[in-house]
Amino acid sequence: MDVLQYTDAHQQFREHARTFLANEVIPFVDQWEKDKIVPRDIWRSIGKAGLLCTTVPELYQGPGHDFLHAVIVNEELSRTNHYGLMASLHSDIIAPYIATFGSEEQKHKYLPGCVSGDIVLALAMTEPDAGSDVASMTATAVEEGDEIVIDGAKTFISNGIHCDLVVVAAKDPAVENPHAAVSLYLVEDGTPGFNKGNKLDKMGMYSQDTSELFFSGCRIPKENLLGTKGQGFIMLMKKLQQERLVCSIMAVATAEHVCRQMLSHCKTSSVSGKPICKSQSIQFKLVEIATDVQIGRSFLDQLIADHMEGKDVNTQTSMAKYWTCEMVNRVVRESLDILGMEAVTENCHLVRTFRDVRVMPIFAGTSEVMKVIVAKNLGF
Amino acid sequence: MGFELTRPQKDIQKAVREYVKGEFKREVIEELTEKNQFPEALWKKAADLGFIGIHFPETCSGQDLGLLENALVAEALCTGDSTVGAGLSLSGFASETLLRFGTEEQKSTWLPKVAEGEILSCGAFTESGCGYDLNVKGTTAVKDGDHWVINGSKNFVINSGPLAGFYIVLCRTKADAKPETNGLSLILVESDRPGISISDVGPKTGFNLMHCADVDFSDVQVPISNTIGKENRGFFHASDIVCENRILIAAQAVGIAQGAYDRALSYVKSRKMFGRKLSQFQVTEHKIAEMAAKIEMTRLLVYKAASSCDAGPVDPKIASMAKMCATRAAIEVADEAIQLLGGYGYMTEYEVERYYRDAKITQIIEGSCETQKDTIADALLKKRGKNR
Numbered sequence: 001m002d003v004l005q006y007t008d009a010h011q012q013f014r015e016h017a018r019t020f021l022a023n024e025v026i027p028f029v030d031q032w033e034k035d036k037i038v039p040r041d042i043w044r045s046i047g048k049a050g051l052l053c054t055t056v057p058e059l060y061q062g063p064g065h066d067f068l069h070a071v072i073v074n075e076e077l078s079r080t081n082h083y084g085l086m087a088s089l090h091s092d093i094i095a096p097y098i099a100t101f102g103s104e105e106q107k108h109k110y111l112p113g114c115v116s117g118d119i120v121l122a123l124a125m126t127e128p129d130a131g132s133d134v135a136s137m138t139a140t141a142v143e144e145g146d147e148i149v150i151d152g153a154k155t156f157i158s159n160g161i162h163c164d165l166v167v168v169a170a171k172d173p174a175v176e177n178p179h180a181a182v183s184l185y186l187v188e189d190g191t192p193g194f195n196k197g198n199k200l201d202k203m204g205m206y207s208q209d210t211s212e213l214f215f216s217g218c219r220i221p222k223e224n225l226l227g228t229k230g231q232g233f234i235m236l237m238k239k240l241q242q243e244r245l246v247c248s249i250m251a252v253a254t255a256e257h258v259c260r261q262m263l264s265h266c267k268t269s270s271v272s273g274k275p276i277c278k279s280q281s282i283q284f285k286l287v288e289i290a291t292d293v294q295i296g297r298s299f300l301d302q303l304i305a306d307h308m309e310g311k312d313v314n315t316q317t318s319m320a321k322y323w324t325c326e327m328v329n330r331v332v333r334e335s336l337d338i339l340g341m342e343a344v345t346e347n348c349h350l351v352r353t354f355r356d357v358r359v360m361p362i363f364a365g366t367s368e369v370m371k372v373i374v375a376k377n378l379g380f
Numbered sequence: 381m382g383f384e385l386t387r388p389q390k391d392i393q394k395a396v397r398e399y400v401k402g403e404f405k406r407e408v409i410e411e412l413t414e415k416n417q418f419p420e421a422l423w424k425k426a427a428d429l430g431f432i433g434i435h436f437p438e439t440c441s442g443q444d445l446g447l448l449e450n451a452l453v454a455e456a457l458c459t460g461d462s463t464v465g466a467g468l469s470l471s472g473f474a475s476e477t478l479l480r481f482g483t484e485e486q487k488s489t490w491l492p493k494v495a496e497g498e499i500l501s502c503g504a505f506t507e508s509g510c511g512y513d514l515n516v517k518g519t520t521a522v523k524d525g526d527h528w529v530i531n532g533s534k535n536f537v538i539n540s541g542p543l544a545g546f547y548i549v550l551c552r553t554k555a556d557a558k559p560e561t562n563g564l565s566l567i568l569v570e571s572d573r574p575g576i577s578i579s580d581v582g583p584k585t586g587f588n589l590m591h592c593a594d595v596d597f598s599d600v601q602v603p604i605s606n607t608i609g610k611e612n613r614g615f616f617h618a619s620d621i622v623c624e625n626r627i628l629i630a631a632q633a634v635g636i637a638q639g640a641y642d643r644a645l646s647y648v649k650s651r652k653m654f655g656r657k658l659s660q661f662q663v664t665e666h667k668i669a670e671m672a673a674k675i676e677m678t679r680l681l682v683y684k685a686a687s688s689c690d691a692g693p694v695d696p697k698i699a700s701m702a703k704m705c706a707t708r709a710a711i712e713v714a715d716e717a718i719q720l721l722g723g724y725g726y727m728t729e730y731e732v733e734r735y736y737r738d739a740k741i742t743q744i745i746e747g748s749c750e751t752q753k754d755t756i757a758d759a760l761l762k763k764r765g766k767n768r
Contacts, residue, residue, distance in 0.1 A: 131722060133653050156723045203718075203726050203733035272515070281750055333711070336585075336740065340748045341506065341536055344592075344741065346583040354585070354740070358718060358733070359726045366722055368663060 003301040010068055017076040020049045029082040032207040033352065036199060038084040040120075040162055046087060047117025053091040056099055060111035067308050071249055078253035081349055083356055084207025088250065089158055090114070093243045094121040097167050097184065101227035101235055106186065110165060122163035124154040124187075124213050125236065131156075132369040134169070134233055135178035139215065141170035141185060146222050148185060150193070150215040156363075160211030161199055164189045168215070169232050182232030186224040193218030204355030240365075241314050244321040245307055247364050251324035252296040254357060255331045258350065259293045262286060262335050271340075282338055289331050296324045315377040322370035325360035332357055383680075389452060392434070392445075396453050399429055400460030409461055413734065416588050418500075418543060419464045426468050427497025431457070433472050436479060440491035446690035447624055451631035451682060458635025459642070461731075462738040466632055467589045473538050474503025474548045476621045477566055481609030486568065490546060499545025502571075503625075504534035504595055505618055514550065514618055515560055519597065521551035521567055523604065528553075528567055530575075530600040536745075540578050541591030544571040549597065554612050564614035568606040575600035585744070586737035623699035625746050627689055630682045630702040633710035633742040637675045640710075640735040644671070644717035647724070658720070667720060671713045678706040697759035700752035708749065710739035 006014075024045055032038045046052055054069035056062025063069070074088040095114045098106060113119030130136040139152025150170050157163075166187045175181035187194055197212030227235050266277040266286060276282055303320055306313045332354045336343040343351055361367045385393070403422055412419050426432055435450045436442025443449075450469075457465030472494040478486050493499045507518045519532025530551055537547070547569045557563025569576070578593040609617045645668060648658040658664050685702035688695055714736035718725035725732050743749065 126723065129652070131653075136652075136655075201728035203728065203737070279750070281753070329715075333740075336744070337748055337750070340744060340750075344536055344584055344744055345581045346585070347581070351585045355737070358715075358736070361719065362722055362726055366719065368719070371663075 003298075003305050004068065004071075006068065010072065013065075013069055014072045014076065016049070017051055017073055018079075020046070020051065021076055021080050024049075025080050025085060029080060029084075029207070032084050033082060034206075036206045037161060037209045038207050042085055043090075043117035043120050043162065045117070046085065047115060052087055052117055053095045053111070053115045055092075056095065056111050056115055060099075060107050060115070062111060062115045067304070070246075071304055074246060074249045075253040078250050079257045081352060082207050083205045083250075084209070086158055086208055088246050089123075090121045092246045093239070094123045094167055096239060096242065097123070097226060097235065098186075100239070101184070103223070105223070106226070110186070113164070119164045120159050120162045122157050122159040122166045122213070124157050124166050124168045126154060126156050128153060128155050132365050134182065134236065137169060137171055137178075137182065139168070139170040140173050141168075141183060142173065143222070144219075147219045148222055148225065150185060150187065150218040150220065152215050154213040154215075156200070156210055157213050158208055158210050158363075160213055161196055161209035163196075166194075166213065167226060169236065170215075172230070175230065179233045180230045182236075183229050184226040184232045184235055185220060186226055187215070187218065187220055191218055191220060203358055204352065205359060241307065241312075241317050243364050244317040244370075245303060247360065248296075248300050248303070248317065248320040248324040251328040251357070251360050252293070252300045254353065255289075255293045255296060255324070255328040258328075258331055258335055258353060259289050261350070262289060262338060266338065276338065285334055285338060289334055292327050292331055296327050300324065315374055318365075318370040318373045318377075321365065322361065322367035325357075326367060328357045328360060385452070385683075389449060392449055393452050393456055395429065396431060396456035397460070399426065399431070400456065404460045404464060409464060412589055413463060413728075416583070418541070418589055418591060419467055420543070422464060423468055423471055424497045426457070427471075427495060430495075432468070432497060433475065433491060433495030436475075436491045436495050437487070440487055441495035442491065446686070447627060448683060448686040448690055451628060451686040454628055454631040455635035455638070455679075455682075458632045458738075459639040460635075462632075462636040462639055462735045463587060463589050465635060465639075466587050466738060466742075469628065469632060470538060470590065471497070471500050473501055473625070474505075474621065475501045476624050477503070477548045477608050477617060478568070480620065481566070481617050486606075486608065490568070493545055499571075500539035500541075500543045500591070502537050502539045502544050502547045502595075503621075504537045504540075504547045504549045504569075505622075506535050507533065508535050514564075514615055514622070516550050516552060516564060517560075519549065519551045520555075521549075521553050521565065524601070526604050527601045528604060528606065530567065530569065530597045530602065532597055534595045534597075536581060536592055537578075537595045538590060538592050538745075540571075540593035540595050541580065543591070546570050547576075547595065548608065550614050550618050553614070557612065561615040563612055564618075565611050566608040566614040566617055567602060568608055569597070569600060569602050573600050573602060584741065586734070586739070586741035587745075619696070620694050622746060623694045623696050624689060626699045626703040626752075627682065627685045629742050629746050630678070630685065630699075630706035633703075633706040633739060634675065634679045634682050636735050636739050636742065637671075637678070637706075637710040637713040640714040640717035640732050640739075641668075641671050641675060643730070643732050643735075644668070644720045647721050647730075664720065667716055671716055674709040674713055678702075678709040682706050695759075696755050700747070700755040703746065704749050704752040704756075707739065707743035710742060711736065714739045 054065040058064040070092045142149050168185045171181040195214045199211045433442045438444045454469035521528040521530045553565040554563030575598045577596045580593045651658045682702045685698045717732040724730045
């Protein structure tokens with residue numbers, strides 16, 4: 001029995017997503033990669049197609065689907081050979097902060113735009129000197145009358161250029177305990193004192209607009225506090241299980257996509273008149289790739305099921321995040337070896353994937369950070 | 381058995397390192413890599429200092445040294461910068477065919493131009509669909525009086541571009557040769573001959589400062605005297621040169637690994653996390669230890685391969701072992717360097733991602749790991765003995 005129960009409605013949704021991406025995204029990806037950004041309008045198109053924030057309830061003009069719909073969008077996006085349109089980050093990592101911790105007013109104000117693509121979200125947590133080490137964060141938020149003043153610099157912010165609304169983590173300097181000092185705030189684009197920095201030049205994920213964000217005397221109304229003051233750290237921790245799961249879905253779906261391409265390539269292409277797959281050594285490599293992918297898929301599906309049942313699988317999702325993100329790199333590296341000289345130029349699409357996936361064992365907490373968490377949870 | 385480099389060899393390393401320190405300016409390299417430009421000024425300077433063609437005879441503007449010395453230069457250049465270093469140390473690519481098999485006249489005409497940084501040289505060996513066994517079929521050279529008439533296409537020809545001076549083209553010169561490998565010849569084709577058209581392969585996985593193009597030869601005429609070495613022995617000449625190239629690329633890989641390691645080491649000593657320096661975490665210590673051990677291990681193997689090649693005869697087995705192990709180590713070390721730098725490791729500005737991509741290229745060109753294993757196994761199991 002399949003661990004995940006996909007219904008006919010799910011299958012139709014998958015077909016719909018695949019068709020949309022085939023028509024509206026895939027033909028333009030090469031250009032977006034050259035432009036090093038996706039057009040702002042694609043966010044509205046994908047929103048209109050009903051593929052953003054699939055789990056947001058109808059009350060807030062969302063589709064109100066189950067999490068499997070989010071899984072489907074993520075998986076289908078992973079087959080588009082780019083990561084610029086990072087809808088899963090927007091829909092399944094950042095929007096849930098508003099959906100879970102936001103006030104009714106905030107939810108009504110922002111969620112419909114997140115669903116339609118009129119609002120693109122970013123999460124500003126990482127700083128130049130503080131990544132997973134949230135306690136050493138230095139951005140500050142100080143109350144002044146009815147306003148809150150935010151100061152600080154954030155970096156490696158995905159959707160940093162396109163974002164219309166940013167969930168910002170900042171500390172109250174008056175609170176000594178660093179974990180109790182962090183709160184989350186909603187900052188709209190265009191707020192005086194909030195500036196987007198330059199797009200960062202990266203190894204890959206060219207079309208993903210990753211940038212620095214600067215806050216300098218940035219004043220926001222008090223009601224833009226998200227959730228309870230001082231609870232920022234706890235809110236972040238609560239959302240990490242799904243964040244890591246989303247990363248694992250991306251990694252496994254990409255690995256599957258690469259694996260499929262390699263199997264067909266090795267059957268249909270020849271070197272010196274011999275089909276590549278007739279080499280025993282290549283066969284063994286392909287078997288290893290297919291096995292890696294299969295193990296990843298089994299583990300992942302189980303975690304998706306557990307997560308949907310509301311189980312605490314923090315330890316397991318941390319394991320999966322590091323293992324699947326390293327697995328996809330292994331799979332792509334080995335695939336380039338099989339492709340040989342073909343993999344020397346960017347005309348080979350897998351070269352882009354090779355550059356793109358290298359960030360996966362780094363973002364959303366490095367493999368090392370995942371292992372620190374698992375070690376702690378195992379009682380060491 | 382000595383493991384120490386000689387004094388003159390150490391002096392070469394020192395000289396290259398000083399050149400790197402003085403000339404490999406960050407802003408210059410950033411501009412070059414942004415625009416994908418061949419490092420022309422750095423190349424001329426390296427040639428002036430004698431770092432190009434160090435293994436050529438003194439009469440040909442070289443220093444009469446060996447592959448080991450050339451490998452030391454390549455290593456130090458790539459440690460300084462993987463992409464610039466690779467471009468410079470492959471600027472005389474395939475010139476060794478002239479060095480080993482060329483006539484005095486061919487050598488004195490062409491090698492000084494390479495060593496003095498006047499031209500780049502190209503080896504047009506591989507063709508699409510023929511893998512790396514060099515048993516080319518599609519490019520032919522037919523005699524017409526005192527000329528060869530060459531037709532065919534070659535892929536991924538390194539250095540093919542505006543600075544190319546000549547191509548060493550592996551051509552089929554005897555259609556019915558048995559075995560087929562007895563019917564190939566190496567022919568020097570000057571890059572300004574009519575009938576040559578080139579098409580740049582565009583952005584590459586790595587080694588992006590180097591020109592690389594697909595080259596088409598259409599009724600290109602060159603004198604019969606442009607034949608290098610013996611007619612119909614081209615396959616065997618090229619195979620010998622491939623061994624040298626593999627060792628040179630292995631040396632680049634050692635340099636790339638060292639450069640990535642150096643950058644990671646300095647980062648972990650300064651970056652703080654959870655109240656400690658990264659270098660104070662045991663996992664970091666052990667990662668650094670692994671990286672250093674891999675570099676040391678492959679460096680020894682590459683030096684051994686180079687000096688055994690200098691002592692002769694060329695041993696394809698050791699060359700392939702060096703290529704396979706060193707390029708693999710370079711990828712692993714550069715990969716770990718990215719990981720140690722975290723988010724910064726993924727950013728172009730911090731360079732190690734470029735080292736990783738360049739390391740990957742060293743593994744793919746001049747035969748993938750699969751090809752190296754075929755070569756090693758052939759030698760060990762005497763499968764196809766003589767042909768290799």
